[in-house]
Amino acid sequence: xxxxxxxxxxxxxxRLAEAESDARAExxxxxxxxxxxxxxxxxxWLVQRIPDIVANVKDxxxxxxxxxxxSL
Amino acid sequence: MQPVPMSEQDEQVxxxxxxxxxxxxxxTIGVIGISGxxxxxxxxxxxxxxxxxxxTVACTKEFWSVSAELAFTHxxxxxxxxxxxxxxxPGLGEDIRRDQEYLAAYRRHLPRCDVVLWLMAARNRAxxxxxxxxxxxxxxxxxxxxxxxxxxxxxxLDWHPTLNLPSxxxxxxxxxxxxxxxxxxxxxxxxxxxxxxYSAKARYNLQGxxxxxxxxxxxxxAWLFSSLKNFTYDDFLTAEARQVVETAxxxxxxxxxxxxxxxxxxxxxxxxE
Numbered sequence: 001x002x003x004x005x006x007x008x009x010x011x012x013x014x015r016l017a018e019a020e021s022d023a024r025a026e027x028x029x030x031x032x033x034x035x036x037x038x039x040x041x042x043x044x045w046l047v048q049r050i051p052d053i054v055a056n057v058k059d060x061x062x063x064x065x066x067x068x069x070x071s072l
Numbered sequence: 073m074q075p076v077p078m079s080e081q082d083e084q085v086x087x088x089x090x091x092x093x094x095x096x097x098x099x100t101i102g103v104i105g106i107s108g109x110x111x112x113x114x115x116x117x118x119x120x121x122x123x124x125x126x127x128t129v130a131c132t133k134e135f136w137s138v139s140a141e142l143a144f145t146h147x148x149x150x151x152x153x154x155x156x157x158x159x160x161x162p163g164l165g166e167d168i169r170r171d172q173e174y175l176a177a178y179r180r181h182l183p184r185c186d187v188v189l190w191l192m193a194a195r196n197r198a199x200x201x202x203x204x205x206x207x208x209x210x211x212x213x214x215x216x217x218x219x220x221x222x223x224x225x226x227x228x229l230d231w232h233p234t235l236n237l238p239s240x241x242x243x244x245x246x247x248x249x250x251x252x253x254x255x256x257x258x259x260x261x262x263x264x265x266x267x268x269x270y271s272a273k274a275r276y277n278l279q280g281x282x283x284x285x286x287x288x289x290x291x292x293x294a295w296l297f298s299s300l301k302n303f304t305y306d307d308f309l310t311a312e313a314r315q316v317v318e319t320a321x322x323x324x325x326x327x328x329x330x331x332x333x334x335x336x337x338x339x340x341x342x343x344x345e
Binding site for chain 2: 004008009011013015016018019020022023026027029030032033034036037038039040041043046
């Protein structure tokens with residue numbers, strides 16, 4: 001394995017932190033987006049019934065999409 | 073906090089609504105850029121589409137409005153079929169005799185896109201065509217994301233192979249070129265824009281570009297794109313870099329751990345992928 005210098009390690013960690021920050025922003029936007037969709041679809045009561053849907057939106061979506069996509 | 077379980081009745085209601093959305097109004101993206109900037113390869117890399125690409129010739133001469141076969145990428149739905157509408161004129165800028173035809177087609181198709189991705193090649197200094205096209209199309213769509221592709225090919229051409237990251241010299245060039253292209257397109261548009269440097273081939277800053285796309289989407293539609301994401305935020309890491317990162321994140325890794333803490337780069341407790 002190639003030996004990396006401290007500067008190179010810092011560079012990798014810096015880039016990774018930037019990517020993580022962007023990924024968190026994406027996940028947040030995605031979660032909010034799904035809630036907006038539920039509101040538009042007239043089933044906002046689901047948001048009220050599942051208050052932490054935003055935080056868990058991806059797992060939640062995956063469970064919904066599987067049977068849905070099987071039926072396409 | 074764990075999600076509250078849904079009743080079967082509630083879930084059926086939700087299934088019907090989601091099914092109506094993804095079949096009746098599939099996610100739609102417009103991709104604009106002169107020939108050779110890597111439009112198809114960018115869509116393929118971000119979303120796992122299989123649009124044809126070539127290093128030597130424009131793959132599609134005609135205007136596209138295609139439904140790309142995709143796969144959902146998260147959780148239990150991984151690998152299942154989905155659709156993405158891609159609006160593209162791959163030959164734009166190749167032949168002035170056809171540009172008016174392409175631009176007219178864009179004007180017809182762009183308004184129905186969720187988001188428009190405007191791509192440029194980092195090594196291409198001539199931006200007059202982009203400026204001209206942008207002036208003609210700017211009123212077609214309010215949600216445009218600007219990407220600067222192929223930053224791995226910027227001078228002094230010494231991309232770090234072990235880190236898969238730009239050298240210090242390239243980073244300076246990337247910053248300079250990004251600011252320049254951003255200013256020149258903003259001047260043509262008469263409004264501020266944000267240009268995002270990335271490399272589809274090197275998978276550099278894909279997450280930054282993807283986040284910009286999701287954030288630019290209509291608020292009730294962004295989740296569709298996020299569900300089709302075909303990469304992870306850290307997949308630009310080489311095996312060597314990944315090993316170093318893992319070591320640095322272990323509590324008892326001495327200097328690297330200290331360095332990580334000093335830089336404030338501790339791993340978040342909640343996974344985002």
